[in-house]
Amino acid sequence: MIEYVFGTIFIILGAYCLVVKKNIIKKIMGLSIITMGIHLLIITMGYRQGGIPPIITPENLLTFSQYSVDPLPQALVLTSIVIDLSITAIALSISILLFEQNKTLDSSKLKVLKG
Amino acid sequence: MNKPLLLISLTLLAVFVLSVLFVPNFSFFSNKISNHYIYHSLEETKAPNVVGGVVWDYRAYDTLGEETVLFAATLGVYMLFKKLHVRDKK
Amino acid sequence: MTVIKQTISRIVFPFMLLFSIYVITHGHLTPGGGFQGGVLLASSVILICLVYGLRKAEHLIREETSHRIEAVAGILLAVLVVFEFFIKGSLMASESLFQVWSGGAIPVMNVIGGIMVATSFIIIFYSMVKEK
Amino acid sequence: MMPVYIPVVVLLITGFLTPLIGIKLKKLRRILVNSSLLFSFLFFVFLSSDVFPNKIIVQNVSSWLPPIGINMVLDSLSLIFLLLITGIGFLASLVVEKYVHERKSEFYSLFLLMIVGMMGIVLTGDLFNLYVFYEIMCIASYGLIVFYRTRKSTEAAIKYLLISALGSSLILLGIALVYGLTGTLNLADIITKLPENYAIPFSLIFVGFVVKAGLVPFHIWLPDAHSEAPIPVSVMLSGVLVKMGLYVILRFYFLFDLNYLFIILILGLASIIVGDLMALQQKDIKRMLAYSTISQMGYISFALGLGSVGFVAGTFHLINHVLIKSMLFLIAGSVVLKVKTRDMTKMKGLGFSMPVEAIGFLIGAFAISGIPLFNGFASKFMIYMATLNSGYSFLVFIPIIFSVVTLGYYMRAFFSIFGGTGKKREKTKWTLALPVLVLASLCVIIGVFPQLITQNLQLVINSLLDKANYYCAVLGC
Secondary structure, X not given: OHHHXXXXXXXXXXXXXXXXOOEHHHHHHHHHHHHHHHHHHHHHHOOOOOOEOOEOOOXXXXXXXXXXXXXXXXXXXXXXXXXXXHHHHHHHHHHXXXXXXXXXXXXXXXXXXXX | OOHHHHHHHHHHHHHHHHHHHHOOOOOOOOOOOHHHHHHHHXXXXXXXXXXXXXXXXXXXXXXXXXXXXXXXXXHHHHHHOOOHHHHHOO | OXXXXXXXXXXXXXXXXXXXXXXXXXXXXXXOOHHHHHHHHHHHHHHHHHHHOHHHHHHHOOHHHXXXXXXXXXXXXXXXXXXXXXXXXXXXXXXXXXXXXXXXXXXXXXXXXXXXXXXXXXXXXXXXXOOO | OOOOOHHHHHHHHHHHHHHHOOHHHHHHHHHHHHHHHHHHHHHHHHHHHHHOOOOOEEEEOOOOOOOOOOEEEEOHHHHXXXXXXXXXXXXXXXXXXXXXXOOHHHHHHHHHHHHHHHHHHHHEOEHHHHHHHHHHHHHHHHHHHOOOOOHHHHHHHHHHHHHHHHHHHHHHHHHHHHHHHHOOOEHHHHHHHOOOOOHHHHHHHHHHHHHHHOOHHHOOHHHHHHHXXXXXXXXXXXXXXXXXXXXXXXXXXXXXXXXXXXXXXXXXXXXXXXXXXXHHOOOEHHHHHHHHHHHHHHHHHHHHHOOOOOHHHHXXXXXXXXXXXXXXXXXXXXXXXXXXXOEHHHOOOOOOOOHHHHHHHHHHHHHHOOOOOOHHHHHHHHHHHHHHHOOOHHHOHHHHHHHHHHHHHHHHHHHHHHOOOOOOXXXXXXXXXXXXXXXXXXXXXXXXXXXXXXXXXXXXXHHHHOHHHHHHHHHOO
16 A cells, blocks of 8 residues: 555655646656656556566476566556657757747746737 | 646645545456466467567557657657757747 | 766777667567667767767767668558567567577567667757757 | 558558658658548548448457457447548648648658547557557647747647646556556456446546546647647647547547536536637637637537437537538638738738638638538537437527627628738639638538438447447457
8 A cells, every 4th residue: 555655645746846836847847757656656556465577487487477466567657658758858859949939947937828 | 827726726636646545455466467468478479578578469559659659759859959040040 | 078988988888789789689588678778779879979979979870860760660660560460470480488589579579669769769869969 | 341450550651651751752752641641531431331330340450359459449439530530631631731841751740640649549449558549649749739939839839738748647547547446458348347436547537638628627728739830730639639538538438437427518618608708809810710619629518418418419519510620720721821910900801812711711600600501500409409408408598699609709700801802812722722612512511411410420329328339349248
């Protein structure tokens, strides 16, 4: 149960950072922290007491299926990390362009679009 | 952004997320499809790394989508910074 | 950059390259795979770019070239994933498990995925550090 | 039976191929993109006789059977969306050359990837795969919105990105919890394995997709993003992409019996009111159309929220809105191209130099505000009747009043753009006028013979209401 608590703390902290902070870079960091929390949550879902990593070697061939942790959440996280990374890359490059054009990263000072 | 809206949204999110804790137990290996991966992965995919087998064989279509996401992001970044100075002088 | 950093990165660079190739090709046997090895491969190029500057790094691989390579790798991956069913037995066919030369289409797709990840990281990094 | 992944693969490979084609082969690139989109449209047209009204095609992507591997499911609801996506995508790709003058290969590639993402969402039968394709669509659209690299477009893109990425992370959290509860990711397999209390994960997924649908509390990104993008992208965003959220909500409603119809109803009402009132104040033609999109999304979700009496009306209005709004954005594009400004108060007297656009705009304005003989009337009339037949009959005056408001601001826009006399200008090219003509004639045809669509839609919805059909088709009975 304690593992889920850490995941949720990450998510709440990230959401706080995303909503409250004015700096665009900090907002993007908040987004990454949210995703990290979710990944932690997914990984802990496959946890098992005394589990071993889901890799078969000639030594553990027979006992593998009794001790292995759940491989599917790890595969999902692997996919999800790449997606998160792509979002972060494109968000950071848009904010580079934003800084070039407005000379500021403060989201409260961006007022080109209104209404 | 004004304070009340922020408070409402944060409480909503906190309620949502804390409700994770009251979701009944995530039972391990009762009826999951990952049982199939653990028991049959080696003979079906010939890969001892079960995660690798799941990523590149059972769920290869997902991985194709993932690489497409990466390609799209790369293309977006590449397009964004291609000859920036031409636009910037306007 | 100082001489210390330049010397150390010159020594480390081939080992990073070698290790990344190891991680990619042993993706179906050990922890790791296309994505992790690809990140290592890209970071070895990024190290050179950070220490020696963009011009030196472009001797290794140019932005245009990596863009082309990525697109070709994407086409190959799409074809391979969707028609994996037809070629499954023929690729990397081997009776013995736990060998590098086994695993059906998985090692091939690991290599292609690794190339895609590496090139896209290189493009993202080059685009961001390029003079605006 | 032809495998249904062929159009996805063709478009994906074309998307990877376009950056490889150099500057010297401009024409080849354009022909390749257009023909691949036309091919996928025709593919689904030929498939439609097999599928309508209640057949389901299941396609395994690799050799693995459904609960183990990933599968594609094509039923009649997906087929409607696929026809709209590829058809509007083809028409929008015809006019790209007029609006995009540099970095064309990247533009085409991202455009195709966005369409691939939408098709993947509609076709997939796997929960996590849906998230992956949703992200392909989102990331391609971030890149496309910031395409012109003006200050406005950068700001719109960062706003859209932050809000939309928060929505996607909620979706990911919901998907993770669904996996934790059921131990499977296949949509059909989830149906039987759901435990007693499963409201929380699906509420997270629901909120995530409402963000993408642009309903009112989460609508602030929509007018910025839709108005700052290049015109072909605006057509795709406002025409098809915002409907993806509603598609997933509708699909999950049919599969998992979720009780959030009342929330959709309230959000829909709020969207109708806010969208129309904001659209009244706009001077910028593209912003006005974008706010009108919010309001029409409100109509659709209001009808869907009424329950089983409103599904046919909502789906029919969704189809009509795709046709009308794509046409209006295409017209706005060719007007802006001619007068080089988006401010409606600075345009006048374009009616004689752009007759096709003027008539198309008039048809669109009448159709979207529900004047008889146009397609919007048929669907809006069905929405009113459904409201009267449901438990919420006292709400019927809100959609009717705001239809009048819609007519008001569209007619004001029409007279300020096309009315009066202005200086003579050269005629528009046929490539710009052809998609408008096609869509306008479709609007009129559907408006005169609405029963062509509604009878089939009734059968489609009836077959969807029984989720045993879906389950049996995927996993066998």
